[in-house]
Amino acid sequence: xxxxxxxxxxxxxxxxxxxxxxxxxxxxxxxxxxxxxxxxxxxxxxxxxxxxxxxxxxxxxxxxxxxxxxxxxxxxxxxxxxxxxxxxxxxxxxxxxxxxxxxxxxxxxxxxxxxxxxxxxxxxxxxxxxxxxxxxxxxxxxxxxxxxxxxxxxxxxxxxxxxxxxxxxxxxxxxxxxxxxxxxxxxxxxxxxxxxxxxxxxxxxxxxxxxxxxxxxxxxxxxxxxxxxxxxxxxxxxxxxxxxxxxxxxxxxxxxxxxxxxxxxxxxxxxxxxxxxxxxxxxxxxxxxxxxxxxxxxxxxxxxxxxxxxxxxxxxxxxxxxxxxxxxxxxxxxxxxxxxxxxxxxxxxxxxxxxxxxxxxxxxxxxxxxxxxxxxxxxxxxxxxxxxxxxxxxxxxxxxxxxxxxxxxxxxxxxxxxxxxxxxxxxxxxxxxxxxxxxxxxxxxxxxxxxxxxxxxxxxxxxxxxxxxxxxxxxxxxxxxxxxxxxxxxxxxxxxxxxxxxxxxxxx
Amino acid sequence: xxxxxxxxxxxxxxxxxxxxxxxxxxxxxxxxxxxxxxxxxxxxxxxxxxxxxxxxxxxxxxxxxxxxxxxxxxxxxxxxxxxxxxxxxxxxxxxxxxxxxxxxxxxxxxxxxxxxxxxxxxxxxxxxxxxxxxxxxxxxxxxxxxxxxxxxxxxxxxxxxxxxxxxxxxxxxxxxxxxxxxxxxxxxxxxxxxxxxxxxxxxxxxxxxxxxxxxxxxxxxxxxxxxxxxxxxxxxxxxxxxxxxxxxxxxxxxxxxxxxxxxxxxxxxxxxxxxxxxxxxxxxxxxxxxxxxxxxxxxxxxxxxxxxxxxxxxxxxxxx
Numbered sequence: 079x080x081x082x083x084x085x086x087x088x089x090x091x092x093x094x095x096x097x098x099x100x101x102x103x104x105x106x107x108x109x110x111x112x113x114x115x116x117x118x119x120x121x122x123x124x125x126x127x128x129x130x131x132x133x134x135x136x137x138x139x140x141x142x143x144x145x146x147x148x149x150x151x152x153x154x155x156x157x158x159x160x161x162x163x164x165x166x167x168x169x170x171x172x173x174x175x176x177x178x179x180x181x182x183x184x185x186x187x188x189x190x191x192x193x194x195x196x197x198x199x200x201x202x203x204x205x206x207x208x209x210x211x212x213x214x215x216x217x218x219x220x221x222x223x224x225x226x227x228x229x230x231x232x233x234x235x236x237x238x239x240x241x242x243x244x245x246x247x248x249x250x251x252x253x254x255x256x257x258x259x260x261x262x263x264x265x266x267x268x269x270x271x272x273x274x275x276x277x278x279x280x281x282x283x284x285x286x287x288x289x290x291x292x293x294x295x296x297x298x299x300x301x302x303x304x305x306x307x308x309x310x311x312x313x314x315x316x317x318x319x320x321x322x323x324x325x326x327x328x329x330x331x332x333x334x335x336x337x338x339x340x341x342x343x344x345x346x347x348x349x350x351x352x353x354x355x356x357x358x359x360x361x362x363x364x365x366x367x368x369x370x371x372x373x374x375x376x377x378x379x380x381x382x383x384x385x386x387x388x389x390x391x392x393x394x395x396x397x398x399x400x401x402x403x404x405x406x407x408x409x410x411x412x413x414x415x416x417x418x419x420x421x422x423x424x425x426x427x428x429x430x431x432x433x434x435x436x437x438x439x440x441x442x443x444x445x446x447x448x449x450x451x452x453x454x455x456x457x458x459x460x461x462x463x464x465x466x467x468x469x470x471x472x473x474x475x476x477x478x479x480x481x482x483x484x485x486x487x488x489x490x491x492x493x494x495x496x497x498x499x500x501x502x503x504x505x506x507x508x509x510x511x512x513x514x515x516x517x518x519x520x521x522x523x524x525x526x527x528x529x530x531x532x533x534x535x536x537x538x539x540x541x542x543x544x545x546x547x548x549x550x551x552x553x554x555x556x557x558x559x560x561x562x563x564x565x566x567x568x569x570x571x572x573x574x575x576x577x578x579x580x581x582x583x584x585x586x
Numbered sequence: 587x588x589x590x591x592x593x594x595x596x597x598x599x600x601x602x603x604x605x606x607x608x609x610x611x612x613x614x615x616x617x618x619x620x621x622x623x624x625x626x627x628x629x630x631x632x633x634x635x636x637x638x639x640x641x642x643x644x645x646x647x648x649x650x651x652x653x654x655x656x657x658x659x660x661x662x663x664x665x666x667x668x669x670x671x672x673x674x675x676x677x678x679x680x681x682x683x684x685x686x687x688x689x690x691x692x693x694x695x696x697x698x699x700x701x702x703x704x705x706x707x708x709x710x711x712x713x714x715x716x717x718x719x720x721x722x723x724x725x726x727x728x729x730x731x732x733x734x735x736x737x738x739x740x741x742x743x744x745x746x747x748x749x750x751x752x753x754x755x756x757x758x759x760x761x762x763x764x765x766x767x768x769x770x771x772x773x774x775x776x777x778x779x780x781x782x783x784x785x786x787x788x789x790x791x792x793x794x795x796x797x798x799x800x801x802x803x804x805x806x807x808x809x810x811x812x813x814x815x816x817x818x819x820x821x822x823x824x825x826x827x828x829x830x831x832x833x834x835x836x837x838x839x840x841x842x843x844x845x846x847x848x849x850x851x852x853x854x855x856x857x858x859x860x861x862x863x864x865x866x867x868x869x870x871x872x873x874x875x876x877x878x879x880x881x882x883x884x885x886x887x888x889x890x891x892x893x894x895x896x897x898x899x900x901x902x903x904x905x906x
Contacts, residue, residue: 086765087794088757091887092750098761128751128865132758132851170848174863205860207762506608 100133100241101528102199102208106226107218108138108149108181112248114156116279117217120520122157125175126165129525133207137198138181139191149181178206186218186225192233203240210241213527216248219327223247224264231268246275246527249340250331251536254552255545262538275527276536280341280448282519282526284508285478287534289348289450290362292476292484299474300353302454304429309471312436312451313345316443316586318395320568321417325408333419334387334548334555337439341448343370343544344536346435349450349476350425359533363540370543372427381554386575388418389560390442393568400442400568414559417441418566420576421551436580442568444586448478451584463499470501475584483507589679592663595655603658610637611688611879612681614705616665616673618646618693622718626692632872634660637879640682644673646693670704677705686710688879694719697728706739713878715744715871717824721780723899730896733889742878744871745782745824746888751866752787752826752840755849758864759831759838764857768795770833771813774805777820777828781904782895784817787826788903789895790887799894802902817904822846825868842866 089098103121105113124130138149154176157167167175180198184191202208214230216223227245230236237243245265252258265274280286293299302308315337321328328336347366354361376384391402403409403417418440425435454472463469473487485505492498526534566573571586600607615630617623623645634641640659648664650672655661661680665673681687689709696702696714706712716725726745733739760768774791778784791797797805797813805813821827821842828841835856840849851862869877 086757086760086762087768088753088760088765088791090794091885092753092757098758126865126867128754128867132761132862132864170843170863171865174848207859209762 097129097131097525097528099211099528099530100131100207100209101211101213102135102137102202102206103213103215103524103528104137104139104195104199105215105217106139106186106222107216109140109142109144109152110217112217113138115160116518116520117215117524118153118156119160120518120524122161122167122175123165123518124521124525126171129521131528133209135178135180135202135206135208137195137202138179139184139195140181141184141186143183144181145183146180150176150179153179186222186229189229189232192229192235196233196235199235199238208241210238212238212241212243213246214244215246215527220248220250220253220261223261227264227268236268242273242530243269244273244275244527244530245269246277249276249278250335251276251340251541252545253331253335255542255549258541258545262542266538271538272532274538275532276538276541277523277527278340278344278536279519279523280478281344281534281536282521282523283478283482285476285482286345286348288484289345289476293349294353303452305431305433307454308430308433309453309455310434310436310580310582311346311349312438312453312580312584313342313349313449314437314451314584314586315342315439315448317441317446318443318569319446320390320400320403320442321406321409323407325406328417329409329413329415332415332555333417333439333441334421334552338419338421338437339544339548340536340541342437342439343547344540345450345478346370346423346425346437347540349452350430350435352429357533359531359535360537362533363537367537367539367543369425369427370540370547372425372430373423373543373547374426375547376421376550378550378554381551384422384579385551385555386418386420386573386579387416387555387560388440388566388573388576389413389415389563390417390440390566390568391564393442393570395442395444395569402564402568403442404564414556414563416555416560418443418572418576419551420572420579421548422579423547434580436583438572438576438583440572443572444569446480447586449584450476450478452476453582463497467499469499473584477507481507589676592653592655592661592680596659596661599655599658607658608638609640609659609682609685611685612640612642612677613688613690614677614681614709615641615643615690616646616693616701616705617643620647622692623647626690629870629872629875630690632870633875636872636876640680640685642677642680644668644676668701670700673701674704674707678708681708688713690875692718694725695728696732706736709740711740711742711879713742713744713875717745717780717782721819721823723781723785723904726782726785726895727899730892730899733892740884742881742885742888743782743786743892744874744878745780746786746891747874747877747881748824748869749783749787749790749826750877751849751864751868752829753790755840755851755864756787756791756829756831756838758862759840759851759853764836764838764853767833767836767838767857769807769809770835771795771807771831772811772834773830773832774813774815775828775830776815776817776826778817779819779821779823779825779827781817781899783824783826784904785895785899786891787829788815788817788898789893790891791831792894792898793887793890797894799898799901799903802904805898815903 154167347369351365351369354365420438423435452474475485477483483506490502492500643662644665646665650668652664687709689712776784796808800806830839837854839852849864853859
């Protein structure tokens with residue numbers, strides 16, 4: 079079918095705004111939170127914008143009992159809740175979307191239910207022209223992944239003689255290095271790497287993609303993007319929220335697993351990698367892996383000097399009192415789980431030798447902010463400015479959340495007869511620069527998966543390397559009870575140990 | 587015109603505003619009709635809000651020498667009776683030095699208008715609308731002649747850009763094995779509210795399928811087979827209402843719903859398929875201009891479609 083689309087002479091040169099690849103997308107865990115809040119709205123929004131393939135069908139596969147009509151009704155109700163006012167499900171466009179929705183009530187351990195799914199997919203191929211192309215999206219809790227994957231194989235759903243098969247795996251990919259390798263063994267026994275799409279929705283965000291544009295579509299940054307000019311790089315992913323309804327999951331995960339091992343290390347790779355030879359997925363992913371392989375994981379003995387952990391206690395966020403982590407629902411009252419993690423990593427390469435990368439992530443910090451701050455070295459010789467003036471180093475900040483943009487700090491003369499120097503900030507925001515809200519990350523990533531573009535998905539070697547980097551820290555932390563927990567108040571800048579690790583964190 | 591006064595006013599505004607200035611382009615706009623002018627201003631405001639720009643609007647309904655500066659970077663100059671060199675000089679004096687210039691020509695006809703020729707010289711992209719003034723094909727024919735004389739012109743026509751959802755929908759009808767039916771098309775019918783859109787759509791089909799115009803009602807395929815066509819007035823101006831292609835075995839139809847919100851796709855006959863539906867998402871003029879600015883400056887499909895549309899129109903199509 080792909081070739082048939084490609085050989086349609088009317089398609090030559092058309093702006094490629096829609097996706098022409100036919101596809102049946104199966105969502106395992108379709109009655110869950112991720113599907114209703116993120117995936118379903120992303121799909122419906124794509125449908126309204128005409129970017130979903132014309133030959134498209136959606137199959138829900140989950141434990142909750144629905145028939146097809148019941149699941150359509152469920153989807154419509156979720157869209158009522160989670161779509162903006164002007165995109166509510168209604169009229170012929172909703173009806174056209176709804177008729178493509180079907181559902182299989184399933185026990186993930188029951189092979190018969192996977193055979194029922196196989197029948198449904200064959201029906202979709204015949205009814206909607208989905209051409210044997212099947213996208214399996216694992217939106218379930220991770221422990222179920224292996225069960226689903228093995229049953230897909232047993233039911234003969236791992237490949238289709240007429241089309242392609244792809245599997246999208248939500249993070250976290252394993253809970254530690256060993257479990258990640260085990261999961262990988264399970265998946266690769268069924269699907270080759272070019273059919274595996276490990277999703278990290280952070281990578282679908284526009285500012286993250288813009289890191290590559292900023293670095294490689296400009297000439298002014300790259301010459302100074304190295305140890306000669308850069309003092310340090312800070313990567314922060316902070317939240318003011320607590321664990322909300324995810325206490326059970328979070329208490330077995332912690333900040334290092336939940337954020338640093340995937341989102342934050344991915345950002346590090348993008349900011350530190352060499353220029354890829356092309357924009358092809360594997361050329362970019364090769365460079366990302368090379369950077370990660372140049373990071374020496376800390377030895378167990380070095381963990382305390384290269385990391386800091388914390389757990390929030392009661393405090394105040396936005397003027398409102400909030401409870402401590404150990405008082406959260408589904409959290410052990412003596413929990414040793416960190417809600418704040420900071421690590422110092424060194425990239426041992428020609429470009430980055432001697433430049434520390436400080437990574438931090440935490441909950442119940444004063445505000446939600448994700449950013450990469452590149453701090454440049456101080457001027458080599460001072461001859462200007464009043465003696466009382468402090469000359470600050472230049473800082474380039476790539477802002478990811480909640481503001482999306484780039485800001486630059488530099489020094490300027492204060493107008494007047496004296497030679498006073500003051501820091502000024504040049505701020506570019508995507509909102510005002512292009513007056514447009516960035517498309518949601520999931521729309522971009524689902525579209526890429528249907529089209530077979532793996533650029534924004536993480537390859538196994540990078541996932542494995544990220545686990546190797548954080549494993550010594552995880553092991554030491556797990557095996558050492560921290561009797562100072564809780565060691566930072568909700569709404570504060572984090573634990574004191576983080577300041578000891580690096581006193582110049584950007585203020586949150 | 588006193589550019590010095592205008593520039594001084596801009597400087598004063600900039601110093602009052604302070605902070606950082608962001609701009610992506612200089613938009614040079616020429617309007618000659620008061621009624622269209624207000625609508626155009628509204629659309630350009632929308633565009634400039636999305637892509638911060640210096641806007642230089644030449645208003646040929648206002649006396650030369652008058653000027654008006656508003657907002658951060660919006661300049662209006664009276665251009666009634668202004669000659670071409672003066673306009674070009676004003677645009678060059680007031681444009682942002684580093685940003686690309688986009689010319690929006692919101693006036694009828696370009697063929698013999700020296701003002702258009704001069705202003706288009708410095709533009710990276712010229713945006714025109716061949717169905718702006720009336721529903722006939724005169725503006726499109728003028729455009730074809732102008733482009734033949736000036737092949738270097740990087741041009742976008744709003745009337746063509748508007749067709750994107752229809753091109754996609756017609757292409758969808760022939761994805762897969764159905765693409766073979768394209769070799770066997772015997773008749774094309776297009777219902778549209780104005781000629782340029784209909785001609786462009788037919789021109790696009792002809793250029794993709796190597797059909798040559800034979801008469802005001804017929805095209806010739808690469809194998810010499812005749813393809814009858816008809817472009818009929820139907821529906822709202824500047825909108826396509828219906829496209830139907832018939833082959834020996836099947837009929838392929840894309841048809842807008844009465845509200846113009848969706849396109850119903852149907853295939854009947856030997857290749858029959860269940861009906862399908864696509865959102866039209868009719869983009870506004872501001873969005874189309876944006877598309878023109880962001881799209882390739884060398885859109886070969888557009889160029890070929892324009893040439894084919896011009897060749898078909900030269901035979902007198904659409905028939906009255």
